[in-house]
Amino acid sequence: MVGNVAPPGRSLHRFANPGRFMRLSGALLPWLAAAAVLVCAVGVVWGLVFAPRDWQQGDTVRIMYVHVPAAWWAMGGYLGLAVASFVSLVWRHPLADVAAVAIAPVGAVFTAICLATGSLWGKPMWGAWWVWDARLTSVLVLFFLYLGHIALTNAFDEPERAARPAAILALIGAINLPIIKFSVDWWNTLHQPASVTRFDAPAVHVDILWPLLISGLGFGLAFAAIVLLRMRTVLIERRVRAILAARGMEGAGVSRPVPAA
Amino acid sequence: MTRKKRRLAIVLLAGLGLGTATALTLTAFQDNLVFFFSPSDLAAKPMPPDRPFRIGGLVEVGSVERSTNAAGKLETAFRVTDGARAIRVTYTGILPDLFREGQGVVAEGRLAPDGTFVATSVLARHDETYMPPEVADALKRAGHWQPGEPPPPARLWNTKEVDRSAAAPGPLTN
Amino acid sequence: MSEFLAMGGYAAFVWPSYVIGIGGLAVLALVSLRQWRAAKAELGRLEAAGLSRRGRREDR
Known part of the structure; x- marks a missing residue:
């Protein structure tokens, strides 16, 4: 159903039509996917083999090269979901709705990776797989927001009708982003405060910071590549549905099976 | 006002209202959102006896006493400090790997009548500093970092210039 | 080599983290690729049957 519900102001759509x-x-x-695989591989090998141990956490610091990039893009992805939802609600841009639908499952997987690796890191260092402190709890809420968005999108027979309620849910949930980010500063938490984004120098030595940034870039490229692929899939699926619906209206009545080619 | 502008205004106003409501709620439930209280929090707002809660701070340097009780279990007594105040904690059981003097710690338990905090679980809390052990050793040898104290500010050791000067006693880069 | 695999005694935590992280990304990418192929195949079947909605050439 792409592009045939254009509201007034079509000119904007011309620049990003499906x-x-x-x-x-x-x-x-293809380039994005190749870059993602390459940069992720560099980050993983660097983190596992060449990066030094940490003075207090020993080899468990290597979990950071998976955990922190997953956390960054779990949050970055939600920011993208919120922006897409905002554009979808206000300007009714067809691609914004498609982007939101494509981002949510990817964000959910990244959040799950963040939670699982954090648990594997917390047990040996803190002494607990899980605690209900403000940071861990707010990230778990992020995971449920992603799941809620996916469920809402799939709850409608016509996915286009899910766009508005899903966008409203995504925008309400966006309030969780600053809570995640600043939870470690606003309240006493078991999770330590930010290491990389600080006003003075990052509290991460360059030998540990570089592989972390490379790994972060790799995860970001992977996030973007998978979202692009999923957006393309959603557009094709909608085209298929539009064809089937048009055929149904012509009186054929049956949607499938398709006559043999 | 066009429909688009009206939608924009509605969404922005709703966002403003939601943000305000959230900020008010979070402020109101401040006490329930903290994972632990510091010894100073406890002095300002005493806890009723027998109510379980968590206390957090640094393990005071030189305060850890280990012993073995009659049942052969490891018993540890230490003081948790936040710089201003300290409280004595006792715990029976295995401590996490990161439990050390000068390290962050969060203990869950209750206050005994004599004011000692009897912990049922102890979690280690590490700070946000990441550096290779060689850099930590060099900083300590150079006198930039007193043992048992928190690490010096990152700008002292995470720039090329200071790396070189601090490396005087031994190589800093690995 | 065995020292590398031991991860300073934390092998049971470090290696599963990497399996979950890299494996999770790989599975997500492969599932997304399969969905793409399925959608393309479906559209191809419809178009081969002469059912293109607007009768114009599809992009790509």
Whole structure:
């Protein structure tokens, strides 16, 4: 159903219409995917083999090269979901709705990776797999927000009708982002405060910081590549549904099976 | 006002209202959102006896006493400090790997009548500093970091210039 | 080599973290790719049957 519900103000849509998006993303995706695999591989090998141990956490610090990038993009992805939802609600841009639908499952997987690796890190260092402190709890809420968005999207027979309620849910949930980020500063938590984003120098030595940034870039490229691929899938699926619906209206009545080609 | 502008205004106003409501709620439930109280919090707002809660701070340097009780279990007594005040904690059981003097700690338990905190579980809390052991050793040898104290500010050791000067007693880069 | 695998005694925590992280990303990518292929195949079947909605050439 892409593009046929254009509200007044079509000119804006001309610059990001689904057809153009399919062409651009199709050209970009192989490069993005290759870069993601390459940079992730560099980050993993660097983190596992060449990065030093930590003075207090020994080799468990290597969990950081998975845990922290997953956390960054779990939050970055939700920011993208919130922006897409905002654009979808206010300007009714068809691609914004598609982006939101594509981001949510990817964000949920990244959040799950963040939670699982954090648990594996917490047990040996803190002495607990899980605690209900403000940081851990707010990230768990982020995970449920992603799951809620996915459930809401799938709750409607016509996915286009899910766009508005899902966008409202995503925007309400966006209040959780500053809570996650600043939970370690506002309240006493078991989780330590921020190491990288500080006003003075990062509290991470360059030998540990570099592989972390590389790994973070790799995870970000992977996030972008998978979201692009999923957006393309959603657009094709909607086109398929539109064809089937049009055929149904012509009186055929049956949607499937398709006549043999 | 066009429909688009009206939608924009509605969404922005709703966001403002939601943000305000959340800020008020979080402020109101401040006490329930903290994972632990510091010894100073406890002095300002005493806890009723027999109510379980968590206390957090640093393990005071030189305060850890280990012993073995009649049942052969490891018993540890130490003081948790936040710099201003300290409280004595006792715990029976295995401590996490990171439990050390000068390290962060969060203990869960209750206050005994004599004012000692009897912990049922002890969690280690590490700070946000990450550096190779060689850098930590060099900083300590150079006198930039007193043992048992928190690490010096990152700007002292996480820049190239200071790396070189602090490396005087031994190589800093590994 | 065995020292590397031992991860300073924390092998039981470090290695599963990497399996979950890299494995999770790989599974997500493969599932997304399969969904893409399925959607493309479905559209291809419809178009081969002459059912393109607007009758214009599809992009890509």
